[in-house]
Amino acid sequence: MDFSLTEEQQAFRDIVRRWVDAEAPKDWMRALEADEENYPYALWDKIAEQGFFGIGIPEEYDGLGGDVMMQMIFAREFARTAGGLLWVWGLTSFGGAKTISAVGTEEQKNRWLRPMAQGKLRVSLSMTEPDGGTDVLGAMKTHAEKVDGGWKLNGAKMWTTGAKAADRLLVLARTDKNVEKKHHGLTMFFVDAKSPGITASLLPKLGMRAMGSCEVHYEDVFVPDEDVLGEPGQAWYAMLPTLNNERIMVGAQCLGAIDGVLEDALEYMKQRKAFGGIIGRFQILQHYVADIATWQKTTELLLYNVAWMQANAMPCGTEANMLKMVATENAVKAADLGIQILGGMGYSAETDMQRYWRDHRILRMTPISNEMVRNTIAESLGLPRSF
Template identity: 30%
Template sequence: MMNPYITADHEAIRKKVRNFAEKEVKPLAFELDDKEKFSSHLTQRMGELGLFGIHLPKKYGGQAKDYLSLLIAVEEIAKVDASQASTLAAHNSLGIGPIYYFGNEDQKQKYLPKLTSGKHVWAFGLTEDNAGSDSRGTESVGILQGNNWVINGSKKFISNASSDMSLGVTLQVVTANDDGKKELSAILVERSASGFSAASLKGKMMWRASDTAELNFENCKVPKENLLGNLGEGAKIMLQTLDSGRLTIAAMGLGLAQGAYELALAYAQKREQFGKAISKFQAIGFKLADMATKIEAARNLLYHACWLKDNGHAFGKEAAMAKLYCSEVAQEVANEAVQIHGAHGLIKESAVERFYRDQRILQIGEGTSEILRLVISRYIGC
């Protein structure tokens, strides 16, 4: 496939990750989903392949690739299993990202080599009961007492935060509140900190093999030097992190759509009715044509947004557009893939059934479709 954004290096990364996804992830995907089991083994393997911090300089343990290399890796894994893709996406964009882009050199040297090794993951603590789309709804509090921040509060629906591999989390907390005007700051909290507990969330419809947790902080003490950036920069750090994170969620949508489309195409070519493959019927052929067209449009929109980021241009609007479009294409393609499979697409043993469930979070996480339309409307002057 020719694409002006893709180089030979990108294709080599795609081939390597596709081989890993097909040979190592695919055989385990059903069982891990069925048992709601996070795989430390597959997570470590992604690290061993150099996918953790792939876009970071080598002095931090990265591969010194561009951000598109990360998106291609996420895309290829999402074609097979969204749970493993979400672990990779969240760790790179939401976990590593804030430390790399906003941390001081001491913080980078302390954490990034560990987070690129494949032995640890890092989380991003924004969502609370009353904080999500409204990031300023944060109620967790951090008070500086002597040489320590003392944190009280909770976070929920946090990726990569409760497994044995979790090293810590970047938290947004209220560090001052002057007549209702909140000062929001970001603080790095290690998993070993006293007063920090994490409970794994079970019973999810989607990403059942990913690690999702509820976090609680009760007089949790962390050193004052764990402040990320400056006081009052929490909202800026979180929102800029989400811009990059939206690109990885878009890559998940793109990969999932591609995977569902390929399953549907293969099924339609072998399933016969009325004496011929159902792909030969116009009703099915047109569905597949529309799916292929939307996927190609989504890919070009996403790759262009990533090109802007990689070349130092503003990309917030395009990231919002790419995340919105790719996630909704994933929904449309997964839905049509089930339709083409008919009753066979409704049983758990069918991979397309898992794809249909896994796509649903993509229109919610890291900016709901409604919020993204609001973001885009502001960019265009509405």
């Protein structure tokens, strides 16, 4: 079975790679990431100018078209330098656009997909509850009540990345408390981020600092009926088709990070001298880069396989979970060895190894923890549910 890229996909990859090297070099990404107080609007503008927000959005809504393979190619190439700043693109393209494409009405698609494709609408995902973490459903306290012409939303969310810069917030809330199962009675709202009653405060964190993750409070926020995505009470079923795409996105980001780690490690090993020659001649460091290269190839094969399955409408939930688990753990291991190869310079904020580690350590816990991933894989093999 051949998962190599087609000529068209290779051409697109080369275009993205040239753009990344010219417009999003590592030193600029490093400087942007260090500024925790300011959202990287300049990077957003560069992505919009090139039209990359249109990847995956149908041409009839001003997008570039393309399937998950095309999105995966872009994510990998961009993450090689951007690391966690990939989500400047990903939150809108994978979060907002995928959800609206899957469950939005024709009017909603025309109203929102067009400005998304043009880079004129920023989306932030507001899902995680303060007491929830992975247990989104069990901890769901954010709720909405039906009122004339819409809904009144109350509650709080954590880790709403990019909230301060967002135009729209994708909010999951409970709209029916009398349900048999926790995933029933949930509704998805596409909330105007400037609505009265919304307050967002920054959460200092280890990595992806410039993305500005926030705690967001909703107090009697009015959401009109036309801003409900999908059927009220059926949000969980509407979200399911997008979950595999999210895990593929994470896999592509992690593979891009491994690409960057290996690139930087090899360059340093060929230039740095110690004990009378370049350090690239040391056997132990050669073993380190051999491990990184092997993790790179393992992640690549799994990513291409899962993306191909998704693009061909094949069931791949378990495989997507495997990809998420393997890719995130490989990226963190690779970045840690990269720091070891560079020694003191690997720990320095003047290089990118520490940034690759910081940006990707979080992905072992989100959007679902790797422990929970292992639980679901075991359950798919016929073992009893463990949670």
